[in-house]
Amino acid sequence: MVDLSVCLGDIRMANPVMTASGTCGYAFELNDFVDVSALGGFITKSITLEERAGNPPQRTFETAAGMINAIGLANVGLERFCSEKVPLLDRMEIPVIVNVAGKGVDDYVAVSRRVAGLDCVAGLELNASCPNVKEGGITFGTDPCAISELVSAVRKACPETYLIVKLTPNVTDIAQMARAAVDAGADCLSLINTFVGLAIDVETRRPVLGNRTGGVSGPAIKPMAVYMVNRVYEAVGKPLGVPIIALGGIATANDALEFILAGASAVCVGTQMMIDPNCAMVIISGIEDYCRRHEVASVMELVGALE
């Protein structure tokens, strides 16, 4: 018997595979295709204080081995999330992490405070990394002082809550941002969000996306993501004992294993869940096969086992 369970603080998950924010909806939207309760955990779409309509279309475009998106954090907002989605999340049998985004620190604090108090919520993921909205998101994630201020404020408002901070790769040194987040009170780090990119329609000489720029995701970004996870693990995760949730281009069990060996305690699948929702099951059983083949009793033994 292979033990696939992992722990993020007090959050115990049956396996290390979770959904990535923004790619699997608010709750059970993918249940027609995959039994979401068989995953390790569920991370919701980003929730903001006010409902957001999102960016003007075109919002996505396929690129080589990936895609670029500028959805613009379109979401139902805190009130509707609580009235419409939370009753669904109450029925979810796996740990639920709510992803929180905002324009300013006050927004994050207001949403976090309300959401942290909900029974169905195991933890919060602060999206300090969305590249597709003018204010907020990435502006926090690219300045160590700003991320520190943000995390401290949410930490103060929600002292008991398990706090995950989601980092952007659009920085010179991601370990510096990771350090700032942990020093300000983050319990866990998740990385990476999308890389800022630009796709141009050469016929019209205009940007393909309504927002001009977007965020690149999918298999194309995986090697950079694995590197960043390893860098953050070596510099912050391992010395300070802070777990890492890794994501960026995962589509197969081997992709997930690369991230775990690089230092991740759990992984999220984003873009691939929209293409092949069942991939989560294939990844989970692939990790189990790997452990059996390598005579590993617990998947936790693999975390950071990169030679």
Place this chain on the structure above:
Amino acid sequence: MKNKLKRGQYVGRIGGQRSFGVGHRVMTIEFEGEAGSVLGGAVPGQFVQVACRDMDISRVGDPLLRRPFSIAGVRVEPGNFGEVTCLDLVYRVVGPGTRWLERRRVGDLVDVIGPLGNGFTLPEDGKAILLGGGIGFPPMFFLADELSRRGVQKVAFAGTRTVSHIEGSLKPAAIDSADVLEPTMALEEFVRSQTACVITTDDGSCGYGGSIVAALGEFLVRNPDWGDAVLYACGPDGMLKALAGFAAEKGMACQVCMEAYMACGIGVCQSCVVTVKEGTAQKYKMVCANGPVFDAARVVWGS
């Protein structure tokens, strides 16, 4: 008819494909068991998300995203081991995904998610005019089948840039017809539902030379008894916009089946939005989950 229709991810087998016209193909995908019964429940206007690559590999390749295609028809046929549901797609070869589809041979496997989206609101009686432009025919073929089952009186308009795009399905009736605005059994896929059809081409190479909306206008002048019909349309945005304007002017009800660039196709990513009027407000609606069929009068058309 809204939501909560069953859907799933299934593997089907190519039953065959042939040319619909230059650069255009008709493909049949066969499904058995649960897949067959779920996809067999599809209604006109719904679409499927097709993985246009080999999914059974350990490394993910291009094209990464699934490609959306309207359902052009569904038939249940007896097979060797129980019933087989045959799903028809009609597609134009434009890029890597559709080129991959073109290379599939009988017996090859394809991974399909569906049926997706909401279908047309169907009448129990009265009259219907079906308009398909460009690669907008497919849902019209399926709609014609269903209207024929219901005994609704119908006539179709099929608009294309040039005749070669549809020559694989064109019947002699289209060419022999002396009167271009007289509907005939002109297109193979409409013949099975006994739907007479007016062909329009932008370059005048067959049928009515000019826009499909202009043809409709002239047809209605000649046949005022069709003035109370419901319009059903699918095609390029320009055509749908012109038609929506025409319908508003004539006070005709008009349902349009729209396209938008999609990633998931199942309502989780918010990629595929169009602007729709809701009372005095304007809202983004997802084509994949709230559409693809919308009331033309409520769509806010782009420039």
